[in-house]
Amino acid sequence: xxxxxxxxxxxxxxxxxxxxxxxxxxxxxxxxxxxxxxxxxxxxxxxxxxxxxxxxxxxxxxxxxxxxxxxxxxxxxxxxxxxxxxxxxxxxxxxxxxxxxxxxxxxxxxxxxxxxxxxxxxxxxxxxxxxxxxxxxxxxxxxxxxxxxxxxxxxxxxxxxxxxxxxxxxxxxxxxxxxxxxxxxxxxxxxxxxxxxxxxxxxxxxxxxxxxxxxxxxxxxxxxxxxxxxxxxxxxxxxxxxxxxxxxxxxxxxxxxxxxxxxxxxxxxxxxxxxxxxxxxxxxxxxxxxxxxxxxxxxxxxxxxxxxxxxxxxxxxxxxxxxxxxxxxxxxxxxxxxxxxxxxxxxxxxxxxxxxxxxxxxxxxxxxxxxxxxxxxxxxxxxxxxxxxxxxxxxxxxxxxxxxxxxxxxxxxxxxxxxxxxxxxxxxxxxxxxxxxxxxxxxxxxxxxxxxxxxxxxxxxxxxxxxxxxxxxxxxxxxxxxxxxxxxxxxxxxxxxxxxxxxxxxxxxxxxxxxxxxxxxxxxxxxxxxxxxxxxxxxxxxxxxxxxxxxxxxxxxxxxxxxxxxxxxxxxxxxxxxxxxxxxxxxxxxxxxxxxxxxxxxxxxxxxxxxxxxxxxxxxxxxxxxxxxxxxxxxxxxxxxxxxxxxxxxxxxxxxxxxxxxxxxxxx
Numbered sequence: 001x002x003x004x005x006x007x008x009x010x011x012x013x014x015x016x017x018x019x020x021x022x023x024x025x026x027x028x029x030x031x032x033x034x035x036x037x038x039x040x041x042x043x044x045x046x047x048x049x050x051x052x053x054x055x056x057x058x059x060x061x062x063x064x065x066x067x068x069x070x071x072x073x074x075x076x077x078x079x080x081x082x083x084x085x086x087x088x089x090x091x092x093x094x095x096x097x098x099x100x101x102x103x104x105x106x107x108x109x110x111x112x113x114x115x116x117x118x119x120x121x122x123x124x125x126x127x128x129x130x131x132x133x134x135x136x137x138x139x140x141x142x143x144x145x146x147x148x149x150x151x152x153x154x155x156x157x158x159x160x161x162x163x164x165x166x167x168x169x170x171x172x173x174x175x176x177x178x179x180x181x182x183x184x185x186x187x188x189x190x191x192x193x194x195x196x197x198x199x200x201x202x203x204x205x206x207x208x209x210x211x212x213x214x215x216x217x218x219x220x221x222x223x224x225x226x227x228x229x230x231x232x233x234x235x236x237x238x239x240x241x242x243x244x245x246x247x248x249x250x251x252x253x254x255x256x257x258x259x260x261x262x263x264x265x266x267x268x269x270x271x272x273x274x275x276x277x278x279x280x281x282x283x284x285x286x287x288x289x290x291x292x293x294x295x296x297x298x299x300x301x302x303x304x305x306x307x308x309x310x311x312x313x314x315x316x317x318x319x320x321x322x323x324x325x326x327x328x329x330x331x332x333x334x335x336x337x338x339x340x341x342x343x344x345x346x347x348x349x350x351x352x353x354x355x356x357x358x359x360x361x362x363x364x365x366x367x368x369x370x371x372x373x374x375x376x377x378x379x380x381x382x383x384x385x386x387x388x389x390x391x392x393x394x395x396x397x398x399x400x401x402x403x404x405x406x407x408x409x410x411x412x413x414x415x416x417x418x419x420x421x422x423x424x425x426x427x428x429x430x431x432x433x434x435x436x437x438x439x440x441x442x443x444x445x446x447x448x449x450x451x452x453x454x455x456x457x458x459x460x461x462x463x464x465x466x467x468x469x470x471x472x473x474x475x476x477x478x479x480x481x482x483x484x485x486x487x488x489x490x491x492x493x494x495x496x497x498x499x500x501x502x503x504x505x506x507x508x509x510x511x512x513x514x515x516x517x518x519x520x521x522x523x524x525x526x527x528x529x530x531x532x533x534x535x536x537x538x539x540x541x542x543x544x545x546x547x548x549x550x551x552x553x554x555x556x557x558x559x560x561x562x563x564x565x566x567x568x569x570x571x572x573x574x575x576x577x578x579x580x581x582x583x584x585x586x587x588x589x590x591x592x593x594x595x596x597x598x599x600x601x602x603x604x605x606x607x608x609x610x611x612x613x614x615x616x617x618x619x620x621x622x623x624x625x626x627x628x629x630x631x632x633x634x635x636x637x638x639x640x641x642x643x644x645x646x647x648x649x650x651x652x653x654x655x656x657x658x659x660x661x662x663x664x665x666x667x668x
Contacts, residue, residue, distance in 0.1 A: 030190070032061050032082055034117060034166045035130070041162055042123045044086045050187040050245050055092030057188040058084040058162070062180055065196040066233070068225050069172070072108075075198065075225075076170050079178045084164035085186075087157060092186070096120070096154040098165050101147050109172035113150055116167040120154045131156040175279075176399050177203065179263035182240040183211055185247075191240045193262065196233045198225060202268045202281075206393050206400070209260030210572045214239045238262060250565040251575045253387040253435060258573045265399045280398050283439075284446050289398075291443040295344040296381075300366055300443070305351035306374035314375065321410045324377055328417060328426060331368045335359060337420040341386055341403045341432075361420050362404050368419045369406055379408040379417070382438040382451060387578065391435060394450075405429050407440060407451065416453070423492040425528035428457050431486055434578040436638065454637060459485030459581040463559050468590040473544035473551060475589075479517075481534040486579055488532040492525065512558045514542035550598065551664040555587045555619075555628040560658035566648035575639040575647055587628040594667040597621050601660035606653045608646050612636055615654050619662070626662065 046053040063080040085095050098118065102111040118133040131154070139151040154163050171178070180193035197203055199220075207213070217237035225231055246259055267281045280286050291297035313330045317323050334354060342360040347353040350367040359367070365381070372379040384403040385392040392400045406417040418429035433453060440451040460483070467477035483491050498504040501520070509515050517536045524530040545552040554560065566575075603618030617630040632654060639647050 030192070032059055032084075034082060034164065035119065037084075037121045037128060037162055037164075039123065039126075039128065041084075041086065042160065044189075046088060046187060048244075053186050053245055054087075054089050055095055055186045056086045056088065057184065057186055057191075058086055059190040060084075060188060060192070061190075062178075062193045063196075064177055064194070066174075066198050066201075066225065067170075072172070074172075075174055075201065076172055077174050077177055079169045079171065080167070082164070082166040084162065087159060087161045087163065089159050093157055096157040096163055098152045098154075100150040100152075100167065100169070102150065102169070103171075103173060104146055104148065105173070111169055111171040111173065114168045114170055116150075116152060116165070118152055118154055118165040119163070120156050121162040121164075122156060122158060123160070174201070175266045177264040179206075179261055180238065181259050181261040182213055182238075183209070183243045183246045183260050185245055187245045188243040189241065191243060193238045195236045195238075195264075196221065196223065198223065199232045199234065200269055200271050201266060202270060203264045204267045204280075204395075204397060206263045206265070206397060207261075208257065208263075208391070208393065210258050211240065211243060211260040213260050213262070214241075249568070249571065249573060251577055252573060253576055254390050257390045265397055267396075280396055283396050283448050286396055286398050287441055287443060287448050288446045290381075290441060291446065293344065294348075295346070295362075296366070297443050299345045299347075299349060300370050300373060300381075302349040302351075303370060303374045305349070305354060305367075306371045310371065310375055313371075320377060323375055324372070324408055324410060324415070325426065327371050327375060327377070328368065328419060331364065331371065331419040332422045332424070335364045335367065335419065337361065337364060341389070343383055343401050343404045361418075364419050365404055365406055365417070368417065372406075372408060377408060377410070379406050381405075381441045381443075382407050382416075382453075383441060384433045384438045384453070385435050386432045387435050387576075388432065389435075392437075392439075401439070403433060405433055405438065414451075421489075421493075423489055423496070423528060425457075428455060428485070428489065429453065431489070431578050434637070455485065455579050457485045459487050459579050460584070461487040461582075462584045463586070465557070465585075465587040465589075467538075467540070467588070469544065469553070469592065469595070471592050471594075473541075473546055475538070475540035475543065477538060479534075479536050479538050483532040483534075485581075487581070488528075491532060491534075495522065495525065514540050515558070516540075549666040549668070551595065551666065552661045553589075553664065554659065554661050555589065555626075556585055556630065556658045557587075559583075559585055561632075561651070561654045562659075564648065564651045564655045566644070566651055571641050571644040574641060575644060577634055577637050577639075579637050581634050583632045585628070585630040587626075589626045589628075591624055591626065591664060593624060595624070595664045596667065597626070597662065598665035599663035601657070601662065604653075604657065606650055606657075608643070608650055612639070612643070613647065613650050615650055615657075617657050628662075630658065 041058060044056055044058065046056055060083045064077060066075050066077050069076045087095065100113060102113060104110040120131040122129045133152060133154060137153040137155065141149050157163060182191040215238055217235060219235050220232050221235040223231045223233035240260065246255060248255055266279055268276055268278045270276045278285050313326050314323055317326060334357065336358045338358050338360060340360040342362040345362045345366050346360055347363050350370045353359045353363045353367045369379055369381060381404050383401040384405055385401050386403050389402045408415045408417055415426050416429050417426060418424050418433065420430060424430065436453060437450050438453050439448055441448045462482040464480040467475045469475055495504055498507065505517065505520055516539045520536045523533040543557055600619050600621060605616045607614050612635050614633045620627045
């Protein structure tokens with residue numbers, strides 16, 4: 001694909017070599033030799049914020065460079081890694097079980113593990129005892145048709161052990177080089193990545209994360225790829241020292257978004273006496289490549305299946321929006337998602353996908369696009385990087401996408417479409433796709449643009465409790481719950497994926513002490529455009545406390561927010577809820593004639609600046625009836641780290657105020 005060595009050799013003989021230049025920042029030379037463990041390394045301890053760490057990464061050093069394959073005569077890249085840990089306690093033992101994934105393409109291209117060495121070191125009576133990797137502790141298994149997993153298990157690992165691994169991989173897949181992560185879930189004393197790229201290959205570097213990475217060396221260095229001929233390479237060294245452990249935080253896309261790392265994607269080649277060949281250097285180039293791919297643009301254009309089934313789907317319908325819904329429902333009914341995300345179709349054409357009745361996100365949504373195109377409905381693919389995959393850097397980088405949904409234009413309105421779940425209505429895409437933006441692709445005009453994926457359908461949950469309290473402090477009455485948007489989608493998913501309603505209700509009652517329910521009913525389960533409604537008759541015990549002549553009652557019962565998930569004093573990352581949401585609570589309580597309200601909590605309204613979030617709670621008592629209303633409105637999906645403190649304080653108020661009790665006094 002990129003260049004054969006024979007032609008490369010001829011060209012090199014013709015043109016000779018060029019001059020070299022350097023841009024080098026001075027850096028201290030560090031040596032990392034396998035097996036050379038110093039006694040002082042056994043004294044390493046975790047301190048400060050990482051004092052409870054299970055292990056410490058003493059160093060993690062990587063090398064990435066290129067060779068010419070003797071068999072294919074093309075460039076391959078070589079990846080070497082040398083990593084050493086100090087095990088602090090039993091929770092770090094899993095580090096002794098090392099796993100390497102090797103990829104295999106559909107043809108002869110593959111990755112090979114050329115070398116692996118590993119050892120355990122223990123300090124016994126002042127002497128270092130070495131336990132080498134046993135041959136019978138090496139395992140290999142096929143994970144799927146594309147991946148082989150190599151596993152290695154080190155012996156004699158104890159608290160205080162030092163372990164290390166060193167290995168080499170050769171890969172034919174030079175479009176994406178193996179990247180490097182400078183931070184992990186344990187503290188790292190030193191992390192270093194050395195990359196040497198031939199002058200003929202141009203890569204785009206994608207940096208991400210919230211920790212400063214040093215770049216002490218960027219220089220042009222001499223290199224030899226063909227015996228007897230000099231060439232050059234670009235040499236870069238990236239380092240990080242004393243990196244704290246990365247700790248999980250709630251409400252993020254993926255922690256990988258916040259891990260300091262570097263990744264590489266090939267953008268073009270520039271061989272001697274050849275024009276520059278652009279692979280993905282610009283968005284128009286990316287879109288043009290997509291249009292020409294058998295598993296994308298050409299897949300969409302295969303309209304044989306669409307021509308055969310459209311008359312039966314539309315049955316003469318002329319209205320564009322009604323036709324769109326008919327086609328959308330047809331695809332959702334006839335295709336089942338296999339739980340795999342992909343931006344490229346795996347089937348050869350839409351007909352093959354419908355015959356199989358299952359497929360990836362790309363199989364399903366690109367087949368839907370083929371039907372819409374044949375029906376003359378204006379629709380476009382939207383490339384997505386899922387929340388688990390991480391945030392796209394924003395510049396032309398095709399490999400950072402891993403999914404595709406659609407957007408259709410009807411009149412002046414745009415409608416998002418995702419046919420991977422039968423419970424997704426028009427305008428709602430899977431919440432895994434809510435990474436705030438996607439890249440809208442116009443294959444016909446080789447153009448595209450970023451488009452917001454923020455949902456226009458509000459996500460809301462409404463709880464309505466109508467209860468009566470008797471003299472035995474038992475509550476009886478009715479609960480109604482209403483859901484829309486992503487709340488409704490989640491409820492439908494739970495209901496359909498439970499074996500039966502009995503099991504569903506058993507799960508519903510879990511963690512709701514004292515709740516017994518009858519006459520459960522769910523309405524609008526299949527009517528996606530209507531409010532999803534649940535109703536039930538209930539008896540609730542063990543939720544009212546009595547002390548002398550006083551009775552204590554927490555009105556929000558099972559629905560109150562019991563914990564503030566925002567515990568850190570400060571947060572470097574944004575808070576990402578995926579979508580705005582609202583939760584409303586209305587509790588109406590009748591109480592006995594010989595009860596009177598002794599203490600009623602004070603209500604209040606708590607707001608974030610510019611009304612970006614609001615919490616309210618209030619109490620009204622009239623006669624022998626008490627009404628409590630509360631609501632939480634999170635009015636945007638993403639909050640910056642600067643907004644974190646206010647958000648933390650808002651949820652602190654929610655936890656405290658929703659826990660307050662109403663106190664009744666029994667008449668003598």
